[in-house]
Amino acid sequence: MNRNVDWEEPFCGAGANCFRLGTDVEGNAYIAIAGQEDHPLTDxxxxxxxxILGIKAGRADHLL
Structure with a gap:
């Protein structure tokens, strides 16, 4: 699938855990591992x- 996504600069946590956020003109949002933007999660x-608000509120802390 050919997407025209405007990707942000990679966000990197500890080590090599880097991901990117992006959006398109249709209002979709994308999350991808940096370097694997051709296989994003989209919504x-x-x-x-x-x-993002849920993660900031600590709702994913149990996954760490």
């Missing part, structure tokens, strides 16, 4: 916003 911008 709406609202869903991405809720995911």
């Amino acid at each position: 709406t911008r609202e869903a991405l916003t809720q995911l």
Whole structure:
């Protein structure tokens, strides 16, 4: 699938855990491992916003 995604600069955590966020003109949001942008997870911008807010609120801490 050919997407025209505007990718942000990679965000890297500890070590080599880097990912990128992107959006397209249709209002979709994308998350991909840096270097693997051709295989992103995609959803709406609202869903991405809720995911990020949930992570910031500690709802994913049990996964760490």
